[in-house]
Amino acid sequence: GCGSDSDDAGSSPSATTTGKPTGSITVFAAASLTEAFGTIKKQVEAEYPGTTVNLQLGASSDLATQITQGKPADVFASASTKNMTSVTDAKDADKPRNFVSNTLEIATPPKNPATITTLADLAKPGVKVAVCDAAVPCGAVAKTVLANAKLTVKPAASLQDVKSTLAVVESGEADAGLVYVTDVRAAGSKVHGVEIADDVNASTTYPIATLTHAKNKPLAKAFVQYVLSAPGQQVLRSDGFSAP
Amino acid sequence: MTLRVDGHVRRGGFELRVDVAADPGEVVAVLGPNGAGKSTLLRVVAGLQPLDGGTVRVGSTVVDDIAGGVYLPPQRRRIGVVFQDHRLFAHLRVVDNVAFGPRSRGVGRSAARSTATDWLARLSLDELGRRYPRQLSGGQAQRVALARALACDPAVLLLDEPLAALDVQTRAEVQGELREHLGAFAGPTLLVTHDPIEALLLATRIVVLERGGVVQQGTPAEITGRPLTPYVARLVGMNLYEGTASAGVVAITGGGSLVAPAAPDGAVLAALRPSAITVHGAAPGPASARNRWRATVAALAPLGDRVRVTTVGELAATVDVTAAAVAELGLAPGREVWLSAKATDVSAYPAPSR
Amino acid sequence: MTLRVDGHVRRGGFELRVDVAADPGEVVAVLGPNGAGKSTLLRVVAGLQPLDGGTVRVGSTVVDDIAGGVYLPPQRRRIGVVFQDHRLFAHLRVVDNVAFGPRSRGVGRSAARSTATDWLARLSLDELGRRYPRQLSGGQAQRVALARALACDPAVLLLDEPLAALDVQTRAEVQGELREHLGAFAGPTLLVTHDPIEALLLATRIVVLERGGVVQQGTPAEITGRPLTPYVARLVGMNLYEGTASAGVVAITGGGSLVAPAAPDGAVLAALRPSAITVHGAAPGPASARNRWRATVAALAPLGDRVRVTTVGELAATVDVTAAAVAELGLAPGREVWLSAKATDVSAYPAPSR
Amino acid sequence: MIGTRSRARRAAGTGTPLVVVPPAVLAVLFLLLPTLALVVRVPWSDLGRIYRDQQVWPALRLSLESSLEATAASLVFGVPLAWLLARFRFPGMAVARAIVTIPLVLPPVIGGVALFDAFGRAGIVGGEFRSVFGFDLPFTYPAIVVAQTFVAMPFLVVTVEGAFRIADRGVEEAAATLGASRTRIFLRVTLPLVAPAIVAGAVLCWARALGEFGATLLFGGNSPEVTQTLPTLVLTVFADQPADAPALGLPLIAVALVVLGLLRDRWLRPVAAS
Amino acid sequence: MIGTRSRARRAAGTGTPLVVVPPAVLAVLFLLLPTLALVVRVPWSDLGRIYRDQQVWPALRLSLESSLEATAASLVFGVPLAWLLARFRFPGMAVARAIVTIPLVLPPVIGGVALFDAFGRAGIVGGEFRSVFGFDLPFTYPAIVVAQTFVAMPFLVVTVEGAFRIADRGVEEAAATLGASRTRIFLRVTLPLVAPAIVAGAVLCWARALGEFGATLLFGGNSPEVTQTLPTLVLTVFADQPADAPALGLPLIAVALVVLGLLRDRWLRPVAAS
Numbered sequence A: 001g002c003g004s005d006s007d008d009a010g011s012s013p014s015a016t017t018t019g020k021p022t023g024s025i026t027v028f029a030a031a032s033l034t035e036a037f038g039t040i041k042k043q044v045e046a047e048y049p050g051t052t053v054n055l056q057l058g059a060s061s062d063l064a065t066q067i068t069q070g071k072p073a074d075v076f077a078s079a080s081t082k083n084m085t086s087v088t089d090a091k092d093a094d095k096p097r098n099f100v101s102n103t104l105e106i107a108t109p110p111k112n113p114a115t116i117t118t119l120a121d122l123a124k125p126g127v128k129v130a131v132c133d134a135a136v137p138c139g140a141v142a143k144t145v146l147a148n149a150k151l152t153v154k155p156a157a158s159l160q161d162v163k164s165t166l167a168v169v170e171s172g173e174a175d176a177g178l179v180y181v182t183d184v185r186a187a188g189s190k191v192h193g194v195e196i197a198d199d200v201n202a203s204t205t206y207p208i209a210t211l212t213h214a215k216n217k218p219l220a221k222a223f224v225q226y227v228l229s230a231p232g233q234q235v236l237r238s239d240g241f242s243a244p
Numbered sequence B, C: 001m002t003l004r005v006d007g008h009v010r011r012g013g014f015e016l017r018v019d020v021a022a023d024p025g026e027v028v029a030v031l032g033p034n035g036a037g038k039s040t041l042l043r044v045v046a047g048l049q050p051l052d053g054g055t056v057r058v059g060s061t062v063v064d065d066i067a068g069g070v071y072l073p074p075q076r077r078r079i080g081v082v083f084q085d086h087r088l089f090a091h092l093r094v095v096d097n098v099a100f101g102p103r104s105r106g107v108g109r110s111a112a113r114s115t116a117t118d119w120l121a122r123l124s125l126d127e128l129g130r131r132y133p134r135q136l137s138g139g140q141a142q143r144v145a146l147a148r149a150l151a152c153d154p155a156v157l158l159l160d161e162p163l164a165a166l167d168v169q170t171r172a173e174v175q176g177e178l179r180e181h182l183g184a185f186a187g188p189t190l191l192v193t194h195d196p197i198e199a200l201l202l203a204t205r206i207v208v209l210e211r212g213g214v215v216q217q218g219t220p221a222e223i224t225g226r227p228l229t230p231y232v233a234r235l236v237g238m239n240l241y242e243g244t245a246s247a248g249v250v251a252i253t254g255g256g257s258l259v260a261p262a263a264p265d266g267a268v269l270a271a272l273r274p275s276a277i278t279v280h281g282a283a284p285g286p287a288s289a290r291n292r293w294r295a296t297v298a299a300l301a302p303l304g305d306r307v308r309v310t311t312v313g314e315l316a317a318t319v320d321v322t323a324a325a326v327a328e329l330g331l332a333p334g335r336e337v338w339l340s341a342k343a344t345d346v347s348a349y350p351a352p353s354r
Numbered sequence D, E: 001m002i003g004t005r006s007r008a009r010r011a012a013g014t015g016t017p018l019v020v021v022p023p024a025v026l027a028v029l030f031l032l033l034p035t036l037a038l039v040v041r042v043p044w045s046d047l048g049r050i051y052r053d054q055q056v057w058p059a060l061r062l063s064l065e066s067s068l069e070a071t072a073a074s075l076v077f078g079v080p081l082a083w084l085l086a087r088f089r090f091p092g093m094a095v096a097r098a099i100v101t102i103p104l105v106l107p108p109v110i111g112g113v114a115l116f117d118a119f120g121r122a123g124i125v126g127g128e129f130r131s132v133f134g135f136d137l138p139f140t141y142p143a144i145v146v147a148q149t150f151v152a153m154p155f156l157v158v159t160v161e162g163a164f165r166i167a168d169r170g171v172e173e174a175a176a177t178l179g180a181s182r183t184r185i186f187l188r189v190t191l192p193l194v195a196p197a198i199v200a201g202a203v204l205c206w207a208r209a210l211g212e213f214g215a216t217l218l219f220g221g222n223s224p225e226v227t228q229t230l231p232t233l234v235l236t237v238f239a240d241q242p243a244d245a246p247a248l249g250l251p252l253i254a255v256a257l258v259v260l261g262l263l264r265d266r267w268l269r270p271v272a273a274s
């Protein structure tokens, strides 16, 4: 149970006398959390009957901008500390906590037409590589990975978030994509994964925080709590995330 | 190359059904009330309106024959057209409007320009060559349209009220020019006009259309001498009466009679020139004029050096008198007068069967 | 309410500078060659073309005076206009075109419609009420435009070649209708026309514009009797010669002379009616006709019941003769003839100073 | 038989110039092919599931509503603006005209940024907006309409302005002499005269608003059932289930076929044509 | 003095109807404000850094080049198509017309998906494309031009089609009687007649192509210096450094002012006006 410290009890239908979270919240989450948070959403709703969790997924940077521009939300789960920092700097989020981290993997179409077996294969001429835009977390990590491997790769496509990157690979328009291990796992048979050697791989840390102007602080806190809790962490691990 | 149109075409609720021919060098004036189908006839000849049935021939060439599966588009007919609404190209200077035809027929740029300049000079339009159509007055625009059609060296010429917008002086000049050109022109010409004098001046034959059909055709003399419809009578300035003749006397439909010794028995038309009628202040004695009737002056209008008197009564008539007569008889609207006409001036001829 | 325009206006390279007035009930015909500024004058009166200087008055009201800072827009002038290019509203049926004016002036829908229907009936357009302008022939459209202007009950009426597109019969009918209406009309009317007969029939006074200025104005009789410019002479069908008179003899500029006892000494114009000239096959003896000269027939044209002969020579003249004379004298282009005219038929008067 | 042949002959002489046929056919193929491919790729058997799972119906409703409202707003404000631009003369008019048509070339994403700068929380009139309307504009339904109007209205303005320019002034003069006030001339003569252009402009404007994506995404926020339109939903679906994306094009294609197919021929035929 | 007053009086009578002024002024304000706000928010002192850091110049060059090429392609193929749609009559023409104008309402992202389905590696003519041109279309410079043409051409087609419809056929008939072939009539009479509409349509088309974002992003791939146009760059910058984003609008605003300001008044004045 959590005490209500919501700013305006009158406008918060969840602030019941029992202190048990009710009502609904909106959770802004990085696109890479789509599957894991989908499961956690259901579990939280089951844990607190009568509550609803609305997930809004997108590039962490877009979500950060929306929050600072005043779009109402209760929780923010970012795929990088950078985007979380921009929100906390704007005093729009409470103190964030890191909950998982994520590393990259190469995704290719199931038949792997360009026969990608190592990271270095991405630099071969004629190989069409899709990455995330450098402005979004997965793109930043991809940059680091390629730098670690001292590879010069000219991506054919730089897409707005990790899911779009994956989609381009899935549809076969790109020969390979740099995405999170979690995405490769979530895509199942729709893509083929090629692991990246640990010595060059890099990771990004995912922070989560309740938002300053959350309408439903109790449920928001409960959600964050659940993500950090053992059952939540188990969902994330089983989807391929690592410890923060 | 004789032009011959023998066919019919519908346009909305209107149907044109004609058989009209024009011989080489012949100028056929097409007259008729508004909406009679004059412009439609010209469109058919030009190829802008394919016939629904029948044929159009130019010389021995069939240019339109739906049954025979023949249809030559306007481009291949070498037919010059001056449209009622001139239709100049707004984006081209006057000289380029005129050069458009030669250019379209493969003449080089500078040759076409000089042809155009020649034609502009012939129609006294030299100064307007560099203007755009929007900078022309209505009359100037019409003259340019004329130059444009003539510059094409057409085999057949179609003119749809080409001079309607011109002032008298310009009209007289352009009429002269046109007479000259039409005289030198080897092909047939159809000229639509509302101006009977223009028709008489320029045409060797006249075709009168009414409600989509030909009601009368012939030389100017035939038309002026024997108008067959009230429209034609009005056109040529004649008084026309319908009636039945028997033994030299025509009983006019609607009352009254006229003595006309040469009248053939049966349904006739009787025509009478306005200047053949004499006006009297009182009942004339039994003089040589065998036709006399009472009438009331309805209107007076000066007409050149004469005065045109409109009268109403049993036999409504238009009469031309001298100004002196008006003063002498004190003619004014409402005045009761007697009119007389010599029997030999009444021209009676069989009415056309409708 | 007298209409008076006294001012000037530029339009591109053209300048109109006039002083024209029309009294209540008076119909002033405005004639002039193409581009003379007739339409521009009407635009000024209607308020569509503000003056660059001077005033327009309707009765005691100044409606345009740039110096006085007065300018009434067309809406507030109650001036009915029939435009040269009719300008019907393409999206409205004929009846709604005519009802547009009353509606604009606050009349209810059904009242305006019935006014419109009345006017359509008066101009014999009843059957066309439900048509759209594109479904009308040129003449029908012009008549609808007339009905639309009249339905507005205007204080001043401006007609820019209102009957130009009408066929003779319709024109005569509409002329009659127009005469009636103009007769009953309390306000002044300006009527632009190229047709001198129309001007004579409908107008009580004539103003002739050339190159943006008034060259002559007066009653039809004054204009026809004493044309001051070649254009006017041609308009009224007179032969006009410029010359210098001395002791009853006019020495024509360009050669030849005419005897005219009443001629004032100095620069004069000499006018001669075509019907006052006699044609002779050989040199006439010293008869009463004191003017005789040689000429060559250039062209012949039938004109109603007479024939118009155009001659060239020292004194070029147009002569009207009977068909009988043509046959008798064997007149044909190229024929050498003698012309004679009585001295009393030569009307000589001082030439206007330019 | 004869009837058909005769109809075919009507346009003869001024009929189809052969030079237009090859490029026109290529254009048709080029424009048709992607749509066709999309339809071919629609997972027809999954259609029911997709439309249930994805928030298609609310997004479609929102798209239609907001685009129609944006079109209405564009008509009310844009047609008068077009008139002024076409007819009113003062020095600097060209600059004024360029300024108001800037949204035309502004990429919609920048348009979204600009809308934030103007009407956002911290926008230059954001405070005024809040005090007048009582709420912040971004991420609300009105924000979508505003974004779509901003992006789409210039299409209407440019189309209609051209028509006002070439509209025959003669009939307006005639109306003035018949006593019609300027307003009446505008409403009863000029507007009907340019009606075909207004319909065409409205269709363009509506289509642009319906497809609007960049500014809507940014300024609207893509919140399901509140600010998620079909175009922004597509982005979400494409990222999530790329194979489902073609299915989302179907409702818009259907709407387009109905609206463009039915409306165009009836309304784009100008009154003045013979 | 007098000159000015007299000029003001010219349009009197058929001058500005008051009813248009308030909505027009509101429209100006509404359209102007965001642009103004954008300019106000540009971090002027950082401009040098931003333009150096971000790939602004290559993206701008790419945007201008590709949008002009897309406009040129639209003119070459779209004008003949517009002619056919306006003039050619056969049963089902309305459907054909609706079909080719579908891209108008297709959200750009779906447009991108559709382009993949048609011309992508696995697209229905992707194999043919590869065998003819020797490369895969997606993620190349031609892909951007194709995407922009697909999205923008219908704007040109609709605008020009309307003009072809209302163009005066009388002068075409006159040209036919003067011996001009159909092709010559089309090129020398009809095209000049509708030139103002073609210019207006080309401006709309160019603007739409310049701002194109969704389809370009997906089908082009947003690869810096190869397929990254200014609109797609803006999205990246907005995600990364939102404060820098307004600065990226400046070059386009400048281009818009130059193109719309200079070109419009000169070229949109129809030849037929008095």
Ligand SMILES: Nc1ncnc2c1ncn2[C@@H]1O[C@H](COP(=O)(O)OP(=O)(O)OP(=O)(O)O)[C@@H](O)[C@H]1O
Binding pocket: B011, B012, B013, B014, B032, B033, B034, B035, B036, B037, B038, B039, B040, B041, B084, C135, C136, C137, C138, C139, C140, C165, C167, D274
């Ligand atoms: N496109 C059309 N659709 C239906 N009817 C038409 C069309 N064009 C003309 N008409 C009708 O055809 C008839 C003949 O028209 P046409 O233009 O040939 O007459 P006209 O003799 O030239 O008349 P005007 O002297 O007024 O020019 C008219 O009754 C007119 O109303």
Ligand SMILES: Nc1ncnc2c1ncn2[C@@H]1O[C@H](COP(=O)(O)OP(=O)(O)OP(=O)(O)O)[C@@H](O)[C@H]1O
Binding pocket: B135, B136, B137, B138, B139, B140, B165, B167, C011, C012, C013, C014, C032, C033, C034, C035, C036, C037, C038, C039, C040, C041, C084, E274
């Ligand atoms: N918009 C314009 N710009 C420049 N000049 C013009 C304009 N409109 C008319 N003009 C010129 O003004 C002069 C007078 O034109 P207006 O229309 O008044 O002549 P008009 O006497 O009515 O001629 P018409 O008998 O041919 O109708 C003409 O020389 C014409 O070329």
Ligand code: MOO
Binding pocket: A030, A031, A032, A033, A058, A059, A060, A061, A079, A132, A136, A137, A138, A139, A160, A161, A162, A163
């Ligand atoms: O913010 Mo993401 O999950 O790297 O697209």
Ligand SMILES: [Mg+2]
Binding pocket: B038, B039, B040, B084, B160, C137, C138
């Ligand atoms: Mg006609």
Ligand SMILES: [Mg+2]
Binding pocket: B137, B138, C038, C039, C040, C084, C160
């Ligand atoms: Mg005029």
